Amino acid sequence: MISPSPSPHPDPAHPARREAGTVVVVGAGPAGLAVANILRAASVDCVVLETESRQFIETRARAGVIEEWAVRELGRRGLAGHLPQRAELHSACEFRFAGERYRFPYAELTGCHHYVYPQPLLVTDLVREYADVRGGDIRFGVRDVTLHDLDTDRPAVSYRCPDTGERRLLRCDFVAGCDGARGVTRDAIPERHRRIARQDDGIGWLALLAEVPPSTDCVLFGVHPRGFAGQMPRSPGVTRFYLQCPPGDDPENWPHERVWTELRERLAATGAPPLTEGRIVEKRVLDMHHYVVEPLSHGRLFLAGDAGHLVAPIAAKGMNLALHDAFLLGDALVSYVTEGDGAGLDGYSAAALRRVWDYQEFSQWLSDIYHGVASGDPFRAGTTLARLRRLFSSPAAAAAFAEQYLGTASAY
Ligand code: RFL
Numbered sequence: 001m002i003s004p005s006p007s008p009h010p011d012p013a014h015p016a017r018r019e020a021g022t023v024v025v026v027g028a029g030p031a032g033l034a035v036a037n038i039l040r041a042a043s044v045d046c047v048v049l050e051t052e053s054r055q056f057i058e059t060r061a062r063a064g065v066i067e068e069w070a071v072r073e074l075g076r077r078g079l080a081g082h083l084p085q086r087a088e089l090h091s092a093c094e095f096r097f098a099g100e101r102y103r104f105p106y107a108e109l110t111g112c113h114h115y116v117y118p119q120p121l122l123v124t125d126l127v128r129e130y131a132d133v134r135g136g137d138i139r140f141g142v143r144d145v146t147l148h149d150l151d152t153d154r155p156a157v158s159y160r161c162p163d164t165g166e167r168r169l170l171r172c173d174f175v176a177g178c179d180g181a182r183g184v185t186r187d188a189i190p191e192r193h194r195r196i197a198r199q200d201d202g203i204g205w206l207a208l209l210a211e212v213p214p215s216t217d218c219v220l221f222g223v224h225p226r227g228f229a230g231q232m233p234r235s236p237g238v239t240r241f242y243l244q245c246p247p248g249d250d251p252e253n254w255p256h257e258r259v260w261t262e263l264r265e266r267l268a269a270t271g272a273p274p275l276t277e278g279r280i281v282e283k284r285v286l287d288m289h290h291y292v293v294e295p296l297s298h299g300r301l302f303l304a305g306d307a308g309h310l311v312a313p314i315a316a317k318g319m320n321l322a323l324h325d326a327f328l329l330g331d332a333l334v335s336y337v338t339e340g341d342g343a344g345l346d347g348y349s350a351a352a353l354r355r356v357w358d359y360q361e362f363s364q365w366l367s368d369i370y371h372g373v374a375s376g377d378p379f380r381a382g383t384t385l386a387r388l389r390r391l392f393s394s395p396a397a398a399a400a401f402a403e404q405y406l407g408t409a410s411a412y
Contacts, residue, residue, distance in 0.1 A: 016158055016169040021045050022337060024157040025176040026145060026185050028057055028138060030119065031305030031322035032178030033126035037079055038330025040134040044337045047170055048138040049145055049159055051179075054127060061209055061282060063119040064234045065090075065219075065316035067407045068112040070323045077327075081125025087117035088233065090218055093405075095388060096269040097223040097373070102392050109402035114219075118234050119319060147175060147188040150299040174333060177303040178326070181310050189298040199360075201288035201312070201367050204247040206254055207240070212278035214239045215267075221370065222267040223388065225381075228370040229266035231275075232316075242313075244371060251283040259283075288312040288367060292356055295349035296325075302348060304329050309356045315366050317359040320407060325352045354412040362404040 023039055025032045028050035039046045050057065066087070074080040091107030107113050130136040141162035148156040148169075158169045177185025186194075205228075214233035222229035227244030234240055243262050245254070260277045267275065292309045296302060305322030328351055332344025372384025390397045403409055 016167040018169045018171065019047075020171040021047050022172060023047075023174045023176060023333060024049065024170050024172045025178055026147075026157060027177070027179030027183055027305075027307065028052075028123075028127065028140075029178060029180055029305060029322065030122060030126065030319050031307070031326045032176065033123065033130055034074075034079065034323055034326035035176050035178060035304060035330045035333070036136055036138070037126060037130045037134065038077060038326070039333060040130055040136045041077065042334040042338060044334055046136070047172075048130070048136065049142045049157065049170075050138065050140050051142055051145070053140050057120075058124045058127065059120050060123075061118065061120060061234075063313070063316065063319040064116050064232060064240065065320075066115045066117055066122070066323075067320045068115065069407060070320050071115050073323070073327050079126060079129060081129065082121065083115065083117050083125065086121065087115040088235075090114040090116055090233075093219040093221065094216060095221050095223065095391070096267055096272070097385065097388055099269055101269040101272055102388075103218075104391065104398070104401075106402040106406055109399055110406045110408045112406045112408050114316075114406070116233055116235075118238075122319075145179075145184055147177075147185060147301065150175070150188060150301045153300065155300045173300065173337070175301045176329060176333070177301055177307045178305050178322075180306040183307050185301060186293055186303060186307050188301060189293075189303075193298050195294050196291050197294065198291045199289065199364070201290075201371070202247060203288045203367070203371055204245045204249050205286045205288060205312075206243040206245045206249065206251065206259070207282070207284050207286050207313075208242070208259060208280050209234070209282035210239050210241060210278050210280050211237060212239050212276040213237060215273050215275045220267060223370060223373050223384070224266040225373055226262065226266055227374045229263055230370075231263075231267065244374065245285060247285075247287045249285050251285055254283060256280060286312065288314065290360060290363065292353070292360060294353065296352055297345075297349045302329050302333075302345070304352070308352075309360070311356075311360055311363050312367075314370065315359065315363045315405065317363060317407075321356055321359055324355050328352050355407075358404075358409070358412050359407070365404075 023046040025048045092105045095102045143160035145159045156171045220231040230242040232240040296308045304325035335341040335344045372380045
């Protein structure tokens with residue numbers, strides 16, 4: 001229960017310049033910026049701390065697929081920015097296996113679409129709305145962010161100022177930990193108060209960004225004995241590709257020619273248009289691992305987005321979950337601060353985790369499909385192909401897949 005607790009210790013250990021506020025948001029990714037915008041719209045004062053520069057976060061390429069419910073929520077809160085004009089609307093994806101193409105028309109089954117809008121554009125819109133339009137306080141390039149007194153009703157966050165090297169301390173009522181998978185807020189929860197459930201698929205993906213138009217109008221999943229391959233359109237001139245590879249592989253093992261040969265082979269299918277080959281502008285290896293922190297809160301600290309749960313980009317779910325957390329947390333903080341209603345904060349972790357676990361389960365299921373044929377286990381390869389064929393022969397199986405892929409269940 002959110003209730004008054006012991007006062008913070010005085011700050012003799014922190015000879016820092018002190019300021020006070022209501023909420024400190026650590027991290028300016030989709031989660032932190034959405035929370036900060038919701039607070040700002042309700043005139044709840046907050047400060048956002050971000051280790052990188054504004055230019056860096058506005059150009060960092062990552063996600064691209066946003067689910068329709070999340071777009072609707074962004075719009076309802078005046079946070080859709082340029083998305084309605086610039087996003088591409090997708091209504092189908094395509095599986096390729098056993099040398100054939102199988103188009104899966106999910107919009108026909110759910111009435112909902114995926115919006116393809118690169119993460120840097122969403123982040124640019126959200127920073128602009130928060131800082132330039134709503135006049136919010138955001139501090140870039142901060143160093144050595146540290147959390148203090150989380151078990152009191154006046155916690156604090158300190159950081160080193162990039163220009164002066166001076167240490168600053170922000171006293172607040174709440175801390176929103178939105179600093180992603182490599183942040184510090186998750187570790188501020190004592191181990192005895194949290195459990196981290198982890199899953200490692202033991203699989204790597206070479207993630208590529210290429211300056212080429214996509215070869216089809218939709219996302220492609222190639223399930224091939226040589227390994228998974230994927231194509232995710234990002235814009236008319238930029239496409240993301242994935243190639244399954246050994247975990248921890250060196251991207252330098254994948255020169256231009258090898259990348260395009262493997263993509264052509266793994267995505268080959270009767271009647272498929274040829275892939276357009278072009279310059280690769282980003283090449284990195286991601287290990288397919290996942291975690292969930294439970295609970296997502298400790299005292300006055302609330303985790304949102306990748307800080308609290310990581311889902312590998314298998315089903316394009318991470319940014320959608322980050323936004324879902326942010327909507328719940330932003331609303332709960334506003335209710336508490338403006339009306340004294342703590343129910344949203346008390347229930348935040350459980351409510352957020354229901355969708356998190358559902359999406360994790362779907363990603364595991366999809367990971368089995370993507371990687372089963374190349375597993376070297378003929379039994380697993382057989383069951384994987386049976387699952388795939390079922391999607392195209394059983395309306396019930398297709399409806400269940402579409403609901404999970406689009407995140408449209410009526411309750412989580
Ligand atoms: P972010 O975006 O990582 O933002 C966290 C921010 O915190 C800053 N930071 C700190 N700030 C202050 N103090 C500290 N100590 C700090 N430490 C870090 C960081 O600089 C950063 O600005 O987390 P957030 O907001 O939770 O958002 C999560 C999403 O970014 C992530 O889930 C998605 O990118 C995952 N993902 C995808 N999700 C989708 O929903 N759809 C997709 O199509 C999709 N594709 C992808 C993806 C992730 C990928 N990679 C790179 C893992 C494709 C890829 C290749």
